[in-house]
Amino acid sequence: MKTLTRSFYRQPTVDVARGLLGQVLAHGETSGRIIEVEAYLGQNDLAAHSARGITPRTQVIFGSPGHAYVYLIYGMYECLNVVAEPDGVPGCVLIRALTPLTGLDRMRERRGTGDLAGGPGKLTQALGITRAQNGADLTRGPLRILDAGPHQGEILVTPRIGISQSRDLPLRFVLKGER
Numbered sequence: 001m002k003t004l005t006r007s008f009y010r011q012p013t014v015d016v017a018r019g020l021l022g023q024v025l026a027h028g029e030t031s032g033r034i035i036e037v038e039a040y041l042g043q044n045d046l047a048a049h050s051a052r053g054i055t056p057r058t059q060v061i062f063g064s065p066g067h068a069y070v071y072l073i074y075g076m077y078e079c080l081n082v083v084a085e086p087d088g089v090p091g092c093v094l095i096r097a098l099t100p101l102t103g104l105d106r107m108r109e110r111r112g113t114g115d116l117a118g119g120p121g122k123l124t125q126a127l128g129i130t131r132a133q134n135g136a137d138l139t140r141g142p143l144r145i146l147d148a149g150p151h152q153g154e155i156l157v158t159p160r161i162g163i164s165q166s167r168d169l170p171l172r173f174v175l176k177g178e179r
Contacts, residue, residue, distance in 0.1 A: 001146035006139050008147075009065035009084050013039045013091035014171070016065075016084035021175050022151030025080075025098060027127040027143045030106055032098030032117050034145075035178040038160045039171040040081070042090035046165035050090035060135045061090045068143060070124070070134040077121025080129050082138065082145070098123045099178065151175065 040048035085091035098117035107126035117123035
């Protein structure tokens with residue numbers, strides 16, 4: 001599989017979010033099929049980290065598309081977002097869940113038994129993604145998203161979960177039939 005190109009990420013955030021479903025997130029020897037994402041629309045979306053403008057933490061969201069935005073939540077879980085939109089326009093997509101594909105033994109070492117990648121903090125732990133990858137270029141290097149082709153199944157659209165502001169927006173996308 002080829003790596004998704006920068007032009008894929010230059011699209012509107014919702015298009016990138018929907019297009020990421022079914023693609024393969026790979027880090028080192030581990031990988032998983034993306035089955036759930038949430039879109040964050042920039043400065044007009046109060047749930048988006050970029051709503052307050054450029055800060056040292058959010059600078060990557062305002063930069064070039066196709067980079068990773070990795071942050072710590074609740075002081076214990078790291079979350080991976082994909083920067084979308086043209087340069088200077090904030091927008092990102094949270095990767096919420098994966099179906100593990102390769103490196104399952106390594107994922108189990110990192111996570112233990114049970115659910116390996118059924119949440120944003122679980123999948124980053126399973127794939128060994130940390131804040132050290134914040135700003136990483138997803139079009140090259142060990143952290144990348146591979147093009148598995150367009151997904152043919154139905155996409156469920158729901159409000160985002162786990163947030164308090166702008167939570168009614170239908171910006172969570174899930175492949176139907178996936179857990």
